[in-house]
Amino acid sequence: MTMENYKLFLFTLSSACVVGILAIIFVLRWVLHFQPGLGWDGGLAEFNWHPVLNVCGFIILQALAIIVYRLPWSWKRSKLTMKIIHASLNLVAYIFAVVATVAVFDYHNLSKIPNMYSLHSWIGMVTLILYCLQLVLGFGLYLMPSTPISWRAAFMPIHVYSGLLLFTSVIAVALMGITEKLIFSLTNPKYNSSPPEAIFVNILGLFLVVFGALILWIATRQSWKRPSEQTLHSLNSKGGDEDGTRVSTVLSQLSDGTEGEAVGETRKRNNKLDDRVN
Template identity: 60%
Template sequence: MENFRLFLVLFVSALSVGFVSIVFVIRWVLYFKEGLAWDGGLAEFNWHPLLVVIGFIFLQGLAIIVYRLPWTWKWSKLRMKFIHAGLNILAFVLAVISLVAVFDFHNAANIPNMYSLHSWVGLAAVILYALQLVLGLAVYLVPATPGFVRAALMPIHVYGGLLIFSSVIATALMGITEKLIFGLKDPKYKDSPPEAVFVNVLGVLLSVFGGLILWIATRPQWKRPSDNQLRLAHSDDLTPAPGANGSASMTTGQELSGEARRRGAGKAEEAAAGKSSI
């Protein structure tokens, strides 16, 4: 991998900022708000920001860059697909639970639903995320899907993932601002009480996390190599250096490389699709 040290610094930074963001939102709902419960009250609403940050932001961010972790390149592409899909499914489940908490709270308190820009963009992101999951599972985990279909849809799949992730970050920033404006009465949000400053820092952390994930995900030099490239590299590593049995060693290495090329040729279409994957 090119610039591995830079990648490692950015990856560790993203993980650190993500964990701190989760700690911040837990501190917010437990200390500044009413805690957590499932009773139709404000404590039930607090599940919404918590699950959004954990699932829809942190887990989705990890799912986006999981293919780019160089220590996983020795694993098969199929295993990585299952990990990528598993993280996204878990993030989607947590996002849906967070929506249920909001609607349940609003209905119990006779608060209108779906009137703010935050709610519009947020619901659109959840719907698009569901479509993205269905498309990804149907195209990239069904063996019968032709390779040319996977390759043709890969740019849409990649762009859709980045668009949804960016929309979720923007929605979260709108949501916490909206919550502070409506929730802080005395002192008001404009007076910068401790809760307002604390949650503003949370918003900055979420923005930084999103920026780091998007930077890692859009660097061409950090893409996962195709399966053909990985097999050939592995075969080259296994080729013995000429020694006492120099000619025999060279022949063995050529046979290994030839076998790797034959295996790779059978999956050329999948490799073409993999070149655009995150």
């Protein structure tokens, strides 16, 4: 199956990968060069796990989970397989975020610093709680065979919207957090005098914004949406492999294990509902 604007998709995806890798390099460089490194001793080295795990996990891994359905070379996999990958990436991202939160609370408690007083911490905690709720509801609705298909179809627009909203919120929280950290940690010279560390971390913030914009662009293009299982099966049955951008897929059976119903009209109807949004 030919993806519309395939070259543009590859360019956007490649750009997102490059910017994401740069963001990881910059956050590691920040804590290892400008800050006292990484550790788990209750000091600044433990606190530094907070930005590292949030950038690498809560942002990068969550982004991969969002666009995993949009990768054309994954269309040969069953919908159930992609659901499991999507859920697994989100779960690992959440674990990273929880560990990052524990690190900052541990550091604050041992250093006698108040917890949950800044807007960064408020929005961050709300985002973490809502992300957990999104995981639980997503698992119950889309990975449990007994869930009614009508429920899945009704909740899908909310699931997609809330996922994109949470991803955007995480980036906003990260920007607030790194700014707050620089204001408190840079005293001589101060943040407003633009020392090298401030400039370096500001560039990290720009990378996060650009990365988020690219991921949202990929995730919201209807022309880059994963086709329905019926479409993939139909194209494969016709032997369509006419150019280099076609996805070779073997879907001789449509049962991906998500509906738990027999083949026939019921399965066709269920797949149509389940494939409205990827």
